[in-house]
Amino acid sequence: MKKILVCLMVCFSFSILFNSCTKEEASFDETLLIGKWVSGTVFYKYVNDYTGGTWDTADDVTEAEAQPFTWSLVKSELTHIHIMEVGGNVPKVYTVTELSANSLKYKDDFGTTFSFTKVVK
């Protein structure tokens, strides 16, 4: 019984330990997002009607063949919903960490970060 109590206490302690205060969420200007961004061979294009496309030239895909998505930027949460031709959507949610005229950085819940630079026409 003691062991159980010890275990419960430990768990409780952990649960308290891991509860933390929520930081105030940053907010970014979505107009800065409009345009074409590149990271290596990967391109993302954001259009002001909240549509966009992505392609990877390493896989011999051109801009005209870009796969479509819709996007939204709420404060720092950037959501891509990739639209499949056969039906079905693939949502991807990221947290923007930096957005400027030339730089875009975001990360996902699994700690993967992404960094893009604006493609100047």
Place this chain on the structure above:
Amino acid sequence: MKKVFKWIGISLVGLIVLITLVIGIAVWFIFTPEKITPIVRSQASKMLSCETQIGEVELTFFSTFPRFGLKMKQFALMNHIDGVQSDTIIQAEQFVGIVNLEAFWKRNELIFNDMKLQNGTLNAFTDSLGHSNYDVVKSDTVAAEEESGTPFHIIKLEHIGLKNIQISYIDQTLGLLTDVRNLTAEISGNMISDTIKTQINVSEGLLSVTYDGEQYLRNASIETRTMVQIILSKMQVTFDKSEASINDMSLTYSGTASYVETPFQVITDISYQSKTLPLKEVLAIIPPSYQSYVEGIVADGLVTSDGIIKGVYSDSLMPLLDMRIILQDGTMQYVGFPIPMSAMNGEFVFYSDLTNDETSYFRIDHLNGRTPQSDFQTSGTITHLFSDIHYDLKSEGNFTLKEFSSMLPAKPKMELNGKASAKVSSQFSMSELDKMQLDRMKFAGSIHLSGFSTIYDTVSLQTDVSDVYFEIPNLHAKSKKTSFIAAKITSKNLQISTLHSTNALLKNALISFESSDVMDESIIPNVNCSFKMDSLSAQMDTISLRANMPVGNFEMMPQKGNNHLAELNIDLTGQALKASFGSGSSSMHQLRMKAQLIDNPVRPQMVIEYSGENLKVAMGADSVSMHTIDLKADVLNDKSQKDVFQQWQANGFLKMDKGLITMETLPFLLEIPSIQMDFSPEVFNIKESKLRIDNSDFSLEGKLSNIISYFRNDSLLRGDFNFVSNTSDLVQLMGLTSGLGEDESVKPSAEETSTGPYMVPKGIDITLNVNVGLAHFGSGVATDIKGKLRVKDGLLVLDDFNFLTPAAKMQLTAMYRTPRKNHLFMGLEFHMLDIEISELLKIIPDVDSLMPMLRSFSGKGEFHMAAETYLDSLYDVKKSTIRGAASIKGQDLVLMDGETFTEIAKTLKFSKQTYNKVDSLSAEFTVFKQEIDVYPFLIVMDKYKGVVAGRHNMDMSFDYHISVVDSPLPVKFGIDVTGTIDDMKYRPAKCRYPEMYRPNARGEVKNSQLELRKLIRESLTEKVPKE
């Protein structure tokens, strides 16, 4: 008495001596030349108007004993008129005349007992105005004679001898030049009143005759024995049993010739009969203007002739010749017919006035002869001798054909061999023959060929026995248009072959042929050919054909409105047909074929009706059989088109039934119960099409439209078909077709392997409405398979395929699009409703990797999945393009009772009564590039509730989080599980989703997660029909 006679004798001798003495004295002393010559010269000048030369004139007795004669030496008469060949009319070295003085004195009869002219010349001339040089008797003398008539009762020439006399007679009014050299003749006769009867015997002379500028005789040796009566008043000459010989060719003749001065006419009625004459010499005396008729002919033999020459000769008329000619043992060679002919015997009639083409003819009553290897006979009539000679002949012959090889043209190569017996009637003219105007000539007859063979260019023909009947023109034509020629060929064996290993053998063949003028190049000929034979065998390279009892008809004619293009009609039936080609063979019974071909240099058309029974085609171990086949096609060959489908445009229908196909590569029979289809250039309408393979059967119906428009790039190729199958064994079918056509022993070359991916055709829109009742795939079955397979403009879609399997009701949509070779799109939407989880893992094993816990569940759920990616030309996935989403949902699942559950239950201290049941499972996960995101889902088990979420990477690493939100513990906690299956790390973590499944308590973030899940699920399930 003796003395009396003695004295009488002495007295007579004395008298004779006395008379002789008196005569001698008279001749030598009284009538001396010196006394007579002036008298004669004086009388001559009185009687003749021309110049005379009279040498010495003497009275002869002893040289003309017992009559007195008058001998003149150097006698000549000379008279000049313009154009005369010589001023000398007559000239003789010596002229001796004996006149019966007693008859002259007592009876007023002028009887020349003898008259001799030697070494003389006679030149008679009449100019074109009728003036003659021999008109030298003075007019008063003539007038006196004319007034009193002949001054003598009788003028008689008992004997006139001519020796070595040269006679020249020119009559310009007649255009006649006659010249006789070295004439020796004897003439006797008398003249009573105006009638002269005379006999002229010419024993020697060389005669030349030129008439109207043409020389008929030139120094021809002549002999005559002429009995002639001349009636001066009528100017009529009558020959009686006369005989003449020219160059030893003698003939007898009799008849009359009358002269009418105005208008000039000679009326003849003379009959003649020749002795046997050498043909060669007869031909030699043919006047030059007629030599053209025998030009190039070298002939010999013996001829006899008889006939009459009757009628008027004048400036414009010639008397009629009616001549019968008999040829014996003749030979002939002709330039245009380079085969010598011999043993020619014949009988001919030449009937002509040498002027009138209409009435003249040459009739061959019979003519037979031989060539070195052939014989012939002919009869008939040859007319229009003076214009375009026309032949009307009936001929027979037995010919050795090789003999005539030299007459064949050098090009193209021609050969003739064998024997031919022919009977031919012919009517043609020389001009028609020269110009080969077969449409104007008439030929009819029969030819019996034996051992016959011929080569024409590259084509050869052989027959052992054949009969050919022909007729030009065709008097029994089926149509006026084929009235040029008819031919009928019957042959026991007829073989036709070419140098290029093509041959055909016809047995017991009957071929009837009729045609219009095939030589007329201005129009396509009308041809009608029907044939019937016991068998036909043909071979071309490795292809052979044999037909039993083929019967057919072939027609060719010019098209309406275009004489230069042909229309062909073929009608063919046959009891049995067999063909072989290389290792293949085919056979058919009751063949019926009709074909119509309309030729056109750009757009030829063809109409084919074809039917047959028991069709069998075999190629090696593969074979096709068909019980019946019917085909009707109207085919247009548009050569202006580049594409083969546009070049061949067909309208028609095809019907086949009870077909069987066996193939070495297929272990099963392919049965074709029936196929029926209509086709046109734009539309293929498959009314019925059934196929059965072992346990599988198929039926295809529908339309394929816009075919030509598609190839013209005017329109999409559209197809809408119903594909129905009661049973399909998919594994068997895949096994049958896998690697079909590939030779496993031959490795594909790099070129072959780089031919690229399958590109979905563009410009087509074809829909296959699939309805399969039962499909076997291995041990599994699917039933009630329905859906649309659509190929549209570069996109291949399996649209809403619904089917039932024992595991689940399934719905599948798949897309394959090929925008370019190195960018191929493949998408898949898959719904499995009410499926056993274990079956799902079998069908899609990858799900097990994503959700390994599913392996432990049992029960039914539903699974929805959508995925798409692009592939490169080698079908390798372009990872950056991978997109996918899946949703799984299960209720009342059972955690399988096993070691795992026992372990979990023991560790987590499940209650003893706990039935290993999972209340619910609802999860969504997505695939993006190489990331597989598992969205938070709740698992409820016994006293535990956990929310699981995380990421699985394509490299099989993962990062999961489990939030234990309900447990016997009073706190919620989380566990992070990271690493790989082989190197898994557990780490306590903050409970990320403590309130996710408590609607009142969950926050915005949790809600958004659920919204995404909802988005995923709804987008996946929106096409699933609601039940």
